[in-house]
Amino acid sequence: MNYHLAPMMGYTDCYFRLLAEKLYKNHITTFSEMIVDKAIIHNETKTIDKHFLANNISSIQIAGSEPIEIKLAIQKLNKIDRINHINLNLGCPSSRVQENKLGLALTQYPTLVRECLHSLKTYNQKISVKCRLGLGLEEDQNYIFEYLSMFQEFEIKTVYIHCRNGVLDLDTKKNRTIPKINYELFLKCKKEFSDMELIPNGEINNLETIHYLSENKITQFMIGRQFANDLLFVEKIGLIKIDNKKQIISDYLDSFEKYQYLNLNLLKKAIFALLTKVKGAKKIKKDISEADSIIKIKNIFESNQIWN
Numbered sequence: 001m002n003y004h005l006a007p008m009m010g011y012t013d014c015y016f017r018l019l020a021e022k023l024y025k026n027h028i029t030t031f032s033e034m035i036v037d038k039a040i041i042h043n044e045t046k047t048i049d050k051h052f053l054a055n056n057i058s059s060i061q062i063a064g065s066e067p068i069e070i071k072l073a074i075q076k077l078n079k080i081d082r083i084n085h086i087n088l089n090l091g092c093p094s095s096r097v098q099e100n101k102l103g104l105a106l107t108q109y110p111t112l113v114r115e116c117l118h119s120l121k122t123y124n125q126k127i128s129v130k131c132r133l134g135l136g137l138e139e140d141q142n143y144i145f146e147y148l149s150m151f152q153e154f155e156i157k158t159v160y161i162h163c164r165n166g167v168l169d170l171d172t173k174k175n176r177t178i179p180k181i182n183y184e185l186f187l188k189c190k191k192e193f194s195d196m197e198l199i200p201n202g203e204i205n206n207l208e209t210i211h212y213l214s215e216n217k218i219t220q221f222m223i224g225r226q227f228a229n230d231l232l233f234v235e236k237i238g239l240i241k242i243d244n245k246k247q248i249i250s251d252y253l254d255s256f257e258k259y260q261y262l263n264l265n266l267l268k269k270a271i272f273a274l275l276t277k278v279k280g281a282k283k284i285k286k287d288i289s290e291a292d293s294i295i296k297i298k299n300i301f302e303s304n305q306i307w308n
């Protein structure tokens, strides 16, 4: 099985992703938080350095709605060696994103999406898309079928589908609860577009759901909040075994030795996602919170028998 860490602003920053990449190695694909194309055009070095550590192997998720701007951003990204996969956001319903016709809002305009995809195709490595199953509350097979046909035309094979509709003018939180999860429609897409690599996302947070999707020949899963809460949850439910966690964490911490500018708070936040349901976690988290250096954090992991 393969896992994909869903991009989540405020959670899947470069520190969190590096930890996920080190733990799951080639079983995981990670994505930057959504980055607007303008940020890449106007200051690519600062933008990339903010979202990528030198040793991250993440894909970049971009948002844009002006074909010319997307093209300019791609020109810059084509020159950045450490990135080799761009994902286009066509699913974000947030109001700020909506105002700029980005994400889900862009999908109201299929002709414009097509023009944006033309620009995206100037990227010379892997391209994927993340989208919703529909727009508005009603189930609408045509929406997703038409978009999948369009992606297919552009030879974009990998599509992450958040298996619920997105609703404009509904806040992001309600957009994750009011439109219902619809794996059935996702499975229909999978059948109809069998040549494409369609990867489900949305509430994949327990063994039962993963079993249900696996029974339907799904072997790849995009997971967001459950990983953010508990980065080791797929191991806890018995789907993967991660050996030598202590060593992996030690290597992870060592990899920051050469960093001149380190965001220790983000690093700590990432590590906290390993301590969910761990015995004595409260005390360990408190000690980590108080630590003012990597060495001290390392010592905490070394002096506590967290994993066998």
Ligand SMILES: Cc1cc2nc3c(=O)[nH]c(=O)nc-3n(C[C@H](O)[C@H](O)[C@H](O)COP(=O)(O)O)c2cc1C
Residues within 6 Å of the ligand: 006, 007, 008, 009, 010, 011, 033, 034, 061, 089, 091, 092, 130, 162, 201, 202, 203, 204, 222, 223, 224, 225, 226
């Ligand atoms: C706090 C937060 C931030 C998010 N930011 C992004 C983002 O930057 N780009 C994106 O495509 N989706 C974003 N999402 C949506 C997630 O990628 C994912 O589609 C959603 O959480 C459903 O998956 P889950 O049930 O596994 O969490 C965000 C979700 C949350 C909760």
